[in-house]
Amino acid sequence: MIPALAAGFSGLAQIASALLLLLGLVFWIAGSWPLLGRGSYLTKLHYLGISDTLGSALMLLGLLLRFQREWPLLLLALLSLVVWNTIFGYVLAACSQAARRFPPAP
């Protein structure tokens, strides 16, 4: 009974993992596509946040379900990815504000 239950759970985890990986890929492509368009720099950064932070986080969640024995490294990757990608987006946005970077001379 218990092995059958475990096998059922593992099968469910595999399906959920595949769905998460696929959804992450959709976010990647949908968020990266506007980068080729004519939007402003900051508008493109908004879309880039969707693909590189949210899409990649979904993929890592999918991998977490698939390779459960590697959870410490995958969790570390998930945390670093979400935090650094978001902060990197902020750095890129802040650096684009050239006029504001230096206070006017007194």
Next chain:
Amino acid sequence: MSRLILIALRMLIWLLLTADPDELNVVIGLAVSLALPLPRRVRSLTPAQLWRALAASLAAVPQAYGEAVQLLLHRKLEESVLHDEPVLPSGRPSSVLVFLDVFRITLTPFTIALGLDDGGRSYRVHHLVFEEDRR
């Protein structure tokens, strides 16, 4: 409080990286966390402030996915505006709080923080809106 958070973060990274709950390993991690330099001067941070900022950052994650779907479905309608968002605890906040606020604002696809303004009293935020919302 800010220093404690920094040490706890270093310990977390060490433990996840080594994936070894052995006593010796924990001691080595603690020694390294304490040996690395800490900031000399930090602004005060109460546990209540930290808790509120952490909860807001965590709540931003599901909100970010909702906004991402919304943004991807309405591709042609958006326009960008700038607005200021006041820093929640008045006065100059602790760097941990600024970090969490910038994270919360930038994580959601509709908003990106551009920096602190007005002598540290508000964030400059770049905001995407749908055209129908602006009228």
